[in-house]
Amino acid sequence: MTDLVTQVDPPGLFSSPAFAQGMIAPAGRMLYVGGQNGTTSTGELLTGLGPQTEQALKNVMAVLAEAGTTPENVVKLTIYLDPSVDPHEAYAATGAVWGERRTAVTVLAVAPARGDALVEIDAIAAIPS
Secondary structure: OOOOOEEEOOOOOOOOOOOOOEEEOOOOOEEEEEEEOOEOOOOOEOOOHHHHHHHHHHHHHHHHHHOOOOHHHEEEEEEEEOOOOOHHHHHHHHHHHHOOOOOEEEEEEOOOOOOOOOEEEEEEEEOOO
């Protein structure tokens, strides 16, 4: 499958190995993945930031696959972290599932809607035609 999105990293801005400064997506069908927590298919919330982050990303990837797209076509991730957690720990936990994929990312320190969740992740992706 050909990637649909293009990273935009102006030379005057910091270049990060973890995220792109912007993303260009073609006009067409887009997928908006609602906030995913670290819950299993039975609704069990995993314990700890690392396992919750990994499961939330697996859940995002499951929605992408069901819609016929891939993580390479994600235009934007928004990650909501409980203010009590270390964002570096959450970032470290993404590698096992998300890998080295760069996309536009926003990380916010806010309490996720599910009170016992430590992380919630949503995504926007282009869908191949």
